[in-house]
Each structure stands twice: as structure tokens, then as C-alpha cells.
Amino acid sequence: MSPLLEIFASSVITLGSPFLDIALLVLAATSIIFAYLTVTYKSLVYSSIFLAFVGLVNAAFFMILGYPLLAFVQLIIYVGSGVLFIIISISMLKEPKLTFRPNIYSWVITLFIFVLIVVIGISVGIAPSELTYLGIFSAVHYLVEYWFSILLLVLALSMALIVSIAVSRGEEE
Amino acid sequence: MIIIGLFLVIISAAVLIGVGVWGMVYNKNLVKMLLSLEVSFNGITLLVLYLASTTGVLGIVKLGAYIVFLGIALAIGEISIIVSVILYMFKEKMLNEISQDEVRSEE
Numbered sequence: 001m002s003p004l005l006e007i008f009a010s011s012v013i014t015l016g017s018p019f020l021d022i023a024l025l026v027l028a029a030t031s032i033i034f035a036y037l038t039v040t041y042k043s044l045v046y047s048s049i050f051l052a053f054v055g056l057v058n059a060a061f062f063m064i065l066g067y068p069l070l071a072f073v074q075l076i077i078y079v080g081s082g083v084l085f086i087i088i089s090i091s092m093l094k095e096p097k098l099t100f101r102p103n104i105y106s107w108v109i110t111l112f113i114f115v116l117i118v119v120i121g122i123s124v125g126i127a128p129s130e131l132t133y134l135g136i137f138s139a140v141h142y143l144v145e146y147w148f149s150i151l152l153l154v155l156a157l158s159m160a161l162i163v164s165i166a167v168s169r170g171e172e173e
Numbered sequence: 174m175i176i177i178g179l180f181l182v183i184i185s186a187a188v189l190i191g192v193g194v195w196g197m198v199y200n201k202n203l204v205k206m207l208l209s210l211e212v213s214f215n216g217i218t219l220l221v222l223y224l225a226s227t228t229g230v231l232g233i234v235k236l237g238a239y240i241v242f243l244g245i246a247l248a249i250g251e252i253s254i255i256v257s258v259i260l261y262m263f264k265e266k267m268l269n270e271i272s273q274d275e276v277r278s279e280e
Contacts, residue, residue, distance in 0.1 A: 028185040035189050035212045039196030044204050051208050054189070058215045061182060065226045070238055073245055074218075082249045083211075089256045090204060109198060110191040117187035117220065 024064065031057040048087040055079040080157055182223045189216025207255055214248055 031054060038050040055078050062071035193213025200206050218241045225237020 024179070024181045028181040031185045032188045032192075035192045035215075038212050039192055039200070039205070039209050044202075044208075047205065047208055051211055054212060054215050058219055061185070061219055062222060065182070065222050067222060067226075067238055067241075070222070070241055073242060077249060078245050082252045086204075086208070086252060086256055089260055092260075107195075110195040113191040113194055114187045117183070117190060 020064070027057055027060050027064075031061075044090045045087060048083060048090055052079050052083040052087070055083055084157070179223070182219065186216045186220040186223065189213065189219065191216075203259055204256075207252070207259075211248070211252070214244070218244055 034050045034053040034057065038047050038054060041047045041050060055074060059071040059074040059079070062068070062074060190213050193209045193211075193216060196209030197206050197213065200209060221240055221244075222237050225240075
């Protein structure tokens with residue numbers, strides 16, 4: 001086996017459960033799709049909403065990596081206040097024109113950064129020793145124990161978002 | 174069949190950072206640049222937590238959590254200040270559209 005393949009093989013870690021592997025795959029794909037939509041979508045309001053979804057998926061990643069408290073901070077502070085503030089502020093303005101013109105340099109820069117981070121990640125941080133996958137169990141525990149509070153929180157945040165956008169749009173017209 | 178587990182976290186973080194930088198460099202819209210910056214920020218937090226949770230450069234597991242917590246708090250402050258400045262410029266009619274070209278034409 002060549003050295004490159006050995007490095008790659010040593011970097012392949014499974015979570016021991018097909019469910020968690022599939023969940024990670026779905027989360028990664030969702031995160032990438034929403035990030036692309038955030039950058040390229042025409043409407044600024046919808047772009048901000050896609051950013052909120054990127055934050056949600058990141059919170060799920062935090063849970064799986066074993067940081068449930070940070071996942072809650074990401075959900076409540078980052079998505080709940082930061083991104084919501086962007087959405088409400090932008091929805092009060094008129095929509096500007098799209099001025100997105102990707103060219104060959106953007107692809108080169110993106111590819112370079114992607115390769116750089118993957119190489120650094122493989123060579124530095126791939127050793128699986130202290131990583132325990134307790135985060136997902138904590139997530140299930142919190143969901144079971146506090147499901148009603150979480151449901152209320154989601155409904156309240158969604159209602160606040162919808163009403164704020166509707167009110168600001170109505171004032172603008 | 175090789176099932177890649179945590180390798181997907183690195184891939185996801187790298188793509189988030191790359192897409193964010195891509196949008197930041199080639200968007201001329203101020204708000205779009207801010208949103209691209211936030212996408213990059215999400216990728217960076219993911220990468221830091223991944224490196225912290227393995228025995229990598231951030232050997233102490235809690236250190237990564239502290240860094241990300243501080244980063245989220247700073248990101249909220251940055252968002253509020255930048256969006257407020259953009260809104261102020263828009264209301265004062267310094268910007269007809271929220272575009273970088275308009276800012277340059279003012280100079």
C-alpha cells in the first residue's frame with residue numbers, strides 16, 4: 001500500500017454504527033448545499049435563512065463531536081439572535097441587484113483552501129483517541145427530557161421570524 | 174465498502190471555509206460579503222472543535238470549546254455592528270443599493 005493510501009486509510013474512522021455514519025453523511029451534504037445557497041442565492045432574505053440552516057447543521061455537528069453545551073449556544077445565541085437579527089434587518093430593506101460574478105480565480109482559491117484544510121486536518125488532527133461519541137447520546141437525552149420546551153422554543157422563534165418579516169415588509173410597502 | 178465517518182467533518186469544514194472565501198472575494202454586495210464571512214466562520218468553528226476533540230494541535234479538549242464560545246460571542250458583536258453600519262448608510266442614502274461599488278463611488 002502506498003504511503004498516501006496508508007494516510008488515507010488511517011484517516012478513515014467509522015462511528016461504529018451505520019446510523020451515525022449516515023447521519024454524518026446527510027449532515028455534511030446538507031451543510032455544503034446550504035452554504036452554497038447562502039453565497040449564491042439571489043434574495044438576501046432567503047440567503048440569510050440558508051445561513052441559519054448552516055448554523056443549525058453546525059449545531060448538530062457539535063453534538064456529535066461531544067459538545068452539547070456549545071450546540072445549545074450555537075442554536076440559541078448564534079442562530080436565535082445573530083442570524084435572526086440579520087434576517088429582520090435585511091427584510092426591512094429593498095432588494096438589491098445580484099452582483100455575483102464568479103470566475104476562474106474564485107475556483108482556484110476555493111480549491112486551494114479546500115486542499116490545504118483537508119491536508120492539515122488529516123496530518124494533524126485525525127488521531128482518534130480521546131474522542132468519545134457521547135454527544136449524540138446527550139442530544140437524545142436532552143430531546144427526550146426537554147422535548148416540550150424545545151418544541152415551544154422552535155415554535156416561538158419561528159413565529160417571531162415570520163411575524164417580523166411580515167411586519168417589516170408591510171411597513172416597507 | 175469504506176464508510177467514512179469523521180473524515181466528513183473535515184470535508185464539510187473545508188468546503189464551508191472555501192465557499193465562504195469564494196463568496197467573500199467575488200461578491201460585490203456588502204450583505205452578501207457578511208453572509209459569506211459567516212459561512213466561513215461556521216466552517217472554522219467546526220474545524221477548531223474537530224481538532225480539539227482529537228489529540229491534535231489543540232490537545233486540551235476544553236480549550237477548543239472555550240475558543241469557539243468566545244468566537245460565537247465575538248461573531249454576534251461583529252454582526253450587530255456591521256449590519257447597523259449598513260443600515261445607517263442605507264438610511265442616510267449613502268447607498269442606493271447595498272453594494273460595494275456605491276461605497277467606492279462615494280470616495
